[in-house]
Amino acid sequence: MQKSRSGNFFEDFRVGMRIRHATPRTLTEGDRSLYIGLTGSRVALGTADTNAAQLGLARRPLEDLLVFNTAFGKTVPDISLNAVANLGYADVRFLAHVYPGDTLSVDSEVIGLKENSNRRSGVVYVRSSAHNQHGEAVLTWIRWVMVHKRDHAAACAEAVLPATEPVVLAARLWHGGYSPSVREICGMTGVDDLWEDYAAGERLDHPGAMTVNDSDHSIATRLYQNTARAHFDGFAMAAKGGQRLVYGGHIISLCKALSYDGLENALSILAINGGSHVNPTYAGDTIACATQVVAKPDLGLAHVGALRLRTIGIKNAAASTVVFAPAAAGKPAHPANVVLDLDYTIAMPRRGR
Template sequence: MKDVHTPPATKTNPGFFFEDYRVGQVIRHAVPRTVGSGERALYHALYPARHALYSSDAFAQSCGLAASPLDDLAAFHVVFGKTVPDVSLNARANLGYAEGRWLKPVWPGDTLRAESEVIGLKQNSNGKTGVVWVRSRGLNQRGEVVMDYVRWVMVKKRDPQAEAPETVVPTLKSALRPEDLVIPEGLHFSAYDDVLAGEPHRWGDYEVGEQIDHVDGVTIEEAEHMMATRLWQNTSKTHFDGTMREDGTRLIYGGHVMSMARTLSFNGLANAQMIAGLNGGAHANPCFAGDTVRAWSEVLDKAETPAPGVGAIRLRLVATKGGAPFTLKGEDGKYLPHVLLDLDYWALMPL
């Protein structure tokens, strides 16, 4: 006879808590995803994305590619979404990114999967949470790595009394070097059409230190955020379940803000066609439905590449919900309340 006091075995997955991680642990994430042209169409509907290389097969072919690939951030969101159930389902906050590289274009018909290696752990002083560093990789159906990046998250402990693991804080590059960037095979901008791209401003027209106000704004709606987060199969509870926060609000997925800011940056950076590297990033303050997102950029560095006509430009992309452009932090060194995102990335641009 079954002991009525024995709880039944659970088949549901509560996600990883801080004490479940070990440095060197490799997690193969579930549910590969085959992407198609529908992902691109829906991405462009959600973020009205307009960069020509991702909008037109003919334009992409004139730049040496076989066809228009999936938008860089769309591919990133798919890979990121795979990692959420194992890395950030019980996270309190996504803290930052580093050493991100786009290694191969993702084409409609590719199947993406993800795996992550735990490279750092540090329990917080409150004993209730800890920081987990992972290096995640997105792979296609041929086992080729299409992107990799490091991110770190604050994760809750299941048992605050559980013993803290040994502290390991990884050493990460403050920024990728230009030679770390991978130029897609065949890419060239030697026959680049400024008119079709939308702006005449090329690599040589930008100066290090220059700041660009992208002018436009988009008010975030609950419906589009929910559609986007479901599209990327992101299962983080704070984006879906209104009971997870005391005020009953659902937190807007930080990647949604990233894509919206990148789209807004078209006005002034239309020729920053491909994202090649992610140097760092912080979701500075939460975003909620009803916030109006605006963006500005600062040119941090420039470099030539071996590809014909292709230059690399390092940009800081800042998303805000109001406030004056080009303001980022207060005298105390903390992000100002209106700043949503601070993203440092390399893009490829015609010389």
Template sequence: MSGNGAVGKTGRGRFLEDFAVGERIAHATPRTVTTGDTAIYMALYGPRFALQSADSFAGACGLKRSPVDDWLAFHVVFGKSVPDISLNAVANLGYADGRWLAPVYPGDSLTADSEVIGLRQNSNGTTGTVYVRTTGRNQHGAAVIDYVRWVMVRKRDPDSPAPETVIPDLPEAVTPDRLAVPEGLDFSGYDPVRAGSGHFWDDYAPGEKIDHVDGMTIEEAEHQLATRLYQNTARVHFDQHRQGQERLGRRLIYGGHVISLARALSFNGLGNACVVAALNGGRHVNPTLAGHTVYAWSQVLDRAELPGRRDAGALRVRTVATRDLPCDGFPDKDDGGRYPDGVVLDLDTWLLLPRRG
């Protein structure tokens, strides 16, 4: 596997010319996730899902202890890939075919590797899109998360030849038979009172829309702390001066920060959707800056039974996050596929919930 593309003794990150389809990249800096990380994550976003909040609740659901929030695990793995994939990124464009394969517990050490699966130069000749599949593994070598993302990256030299165009064939969604249920998870004794929600898998229907009502205003310091927590070194989130963001007045917020805010807000309406099983797709539609207030709404796209399980089911849920735009009217794309300026995130996931006994 290749390294991080350092020039001399200084790592300047990769440009479009530095990627090759089929290349495998081992990312630096293994990361042991601790209860301190989970406490900071909770302080930043305020998630209230009981399974990730209390060892006693998780134990009653068959797990050895409370697992790390699924999105915290995602951000840690994502952060490993940034120095090699998106240090010189213009924007992270989208996600597909992502699966959480095993729970991450405090004390687990995560590493990440990526494979380049696609390349395409943009018509402007100065940037291009890199497609990668990133896999996070624990200290035992077991895969805990696997996903595809594509990112717009600058070229080092606009006059250099364009790479051969390779666009990977990606599924529209993860099929329910590919969803991984955490080992040992058993919702047969699930306590909805302690969980804070009486709405089970059986109570949701495809097409249903849920306004999560509450909003969270992003503080500059919170975003900087969160992004450093994940060891995400993307320059666009830190160096306002050299990244040409003076016109914005503030630094660009890491898109994953918005994902975690929307996930925390979704508790109000999806309080028992305590496991994120798959990332079918997603887009960061518009930039978010410090001072913006994030709201969110969700739509149930599908409902699936899990093979051999009577205690749990899966919901395919689309979550839309907005900035400074309350979601009581469910702001969405128009007939031409254009989003209102206030929409910042469109995310499609599979969530696991308990079923009624």
């Protein structure tokens, strides 16, 4: 019996194919500490139990992107072990807080396929969902990834391109279960800016920057149990004339951590509307980012509103050089040093009346 685990290649996928990913993973306080050590995250809800209690939560939840990257990692052996690159995201919705001791299980459905014209690879579209040990959905997302073909001459299924919405509407957002006490966050961060203080079109140049070390991105990818060869196997990448890629989820986490300065009172991520890893990041690159406030969705709550943000990550340059280029033919044009263009929505306390 064949026991080698070579992963799926593009011609192995079929639209409607359902995959239950191995194996369930229990997240712990140790995972949180390692995530903070790798990203420098400072979000108030994830920093102290006393913060969470004062803000009205019974326990301190784990960071949204720790949960996302861990759930994403579960899909890699089946979806993207043989990936050329992860290309983008849509309709990412955070549906419940995840706490230390919770166990995540993940499954996926293939919702689209398109072979590339060179017949060497193709793009696979999947919707994945993560559930906790109680069967409660905590996260769902769509992503598309370019995957190598095993046999370049192999016949492939007819192309199916799934429809995706450009933004998760406010009516589909989970509000986070926050109480009016979230307004007390200002006393923790020392910053008074709340939902009312941000304006659509406003630009935030985050002052920090972070160099990605080989050890950082290697440990991060192992933390998420992401086994994609492009991140681990330097020998194989060198044989193809390249080098190991930094996992795109690590870049998202770094940009989120850097964006703390200017968004100190953010509570959590509600959705990722869309995103692209525009260019690759390698060990030794230094990441900076800037954010633009796109819109201010009203959640219908007096104490919490939403901010739709666009964060652009750039390598080896200052955040002030970021250009928020408008979409041309549906896709913004970016220079070679832009590594991330992320459209996401966060919860932010509001003063109310």
